[in-house]
Amino acid sequence: MSSETDQGPDSQVETRSRKTWDRHQVWLHEGKALAADTAACVRFFSRLPLPAVNTEDDPMSPPDFVRIARAAPLAGAIIALPAAGVGVALGFTQLPLLAVAVLLTAVLAATTGALHEDGLSDVADGFFGGATRERRLDIMKDSRIGAFGALALMISVFLRAVLLAALWQKFGPADAALLFLAGEALSRMLLVWQWQCLPSARPEGLGARFGKPSRSTVQQAFLVTLPVMLPAFFLLSLPALLLALAIAIAAAHATGRLAVAKIGGTTGDVLGAVQQLTGLGFLAGMLMVP
Numbered sequence: 001m002s003s004e005t006d007q008g009p010d011s012q013v014e015t016r017s018r019k020t021w022d023r024h025q026v027w028l029h030e031g032k033a034l035a036a037d038t039a040a041c042v043r044f045f046s047r048l049p050l051p052a053v054n055t056e057d058d059p060m061s062p063p064d065f066v067r068i069a070r071a072a073p074l075a076g077a078i079i080a081l082p083a084a085g086v087g088v089a090l091g092f093t094q095l096p097l098l099a100v101a102v103l104l105t106a107v108l109a110a111t112t113g114a115l116h117e118d119g120l121s122d123v124a125d126g127f128f129g130g131a132t133r134e135r136r137l138d139i140m141k142d143s144r145i146g147a148f149g150a151l152a153l154m155i156s157v158f159l160r161a162v163l164l165a166a167l168w169q170k171f172g173p174a175d176a177a178l179l180f181l182a183g184e185a186l187s188r189m190l191l192v193w194q195w196q197c198l199p200s201a202r203p204e205g206l207g208a209r210f211g212k213p214s215r216s217t218v219q220q221a222f223l224v225t226l227p228v229m230l231p232a233f234f235l236l237s238l239p240a241l242l243l244a245l246a247i248a249i250a251a252a253h254a255t256g257r258l259a260v261a262k263i264g265g266t267t268g269d270v271l272g273a274v275q276q277l278t279g280l281g282f283l284a285g286m287l288m289v290p
Contacts, residue, residue, distance in 0.1 A: 037068035041075035066211035070220035076188035083108035091173025101164035119272020121149030178231035185228035190252035199265035244285030
């Protein structure tokens with residue numbers, strides 16, 4: 001069999017062109033698949049009514065998180081875009097920054113349907129209001145909110161608003177919005193990480209219905225997060241960046257371990273709590289050092 005070097009100049013050019021074309025086709029297919037996965041995640045984690053983005057995207061099919069969870073960080077940034085836009089627009093007005101941050105938080109909650117906030121409140125009620133694993137799971141399934149859940153929700157929303165106001169004051173509206181989007185992407189990546197590495201607390205839970213992310217999916221989610229995180233690498237000092245990442249990762253790990261201790265694993269509510277707490281941790285870490 002002759003090698004490429006044994007072929008004539010025209011054959012070598014044709015072979016290289018074919019290889020380049022094949023690579024482009026692979027990249028195009030992967031790009032379409034990622035776009036479809038991102039759209040599926042946006043629909044699942046928010047109330048944004050995205051139409052089909054390409055032929056690989058079927059809005060009517062149930063999500064398969066074994067695969068599409070890789071796009072959760074990118075979906076998180078897209079879901080946060082309306083809130084970031086409100087923050088940028090109002091940040092250049094004379095409106096007090098705390099009011100801007102409250103409105104930004106409200107827009108984000110409206111976009112997600114308060115999905116993750118609901119998870120945080122259910123986790124607080126269940127983990128600290130029940131004495132046994134079964135009772136905790138029953139409380140978490142109850143649609144009513146208790147004292148622990150209400151308190152956790154109040155602290156979370158208030159702290160988020162204060163931290164976002166400080167972020168807008170320190171970095172200005174445009175740069176702060178980019179850092180806010182980075183935090184939203186990172187929190188979804190850490191959600192996927194905990195989902196993959198911890199057992200499910202309910203056999204009929206999210207993993208049973210929609211699949212559980214694989215280790216490969218987590219690795220891909222990490223790679224998807226990096227472009228959205230780029231502004232943080234340029235806008236933050238190294239100590240602030242490292243501290244923000246450390247607090248966010250520690251919050252995700254601690255929430256996961258607490259879930260294992262309290263109910264034996266993760267649920268959709270636990271994943272929502274992971275997203276909320278890691279997002280707050282990242283915001284706090286960015287502001288704790290110069």
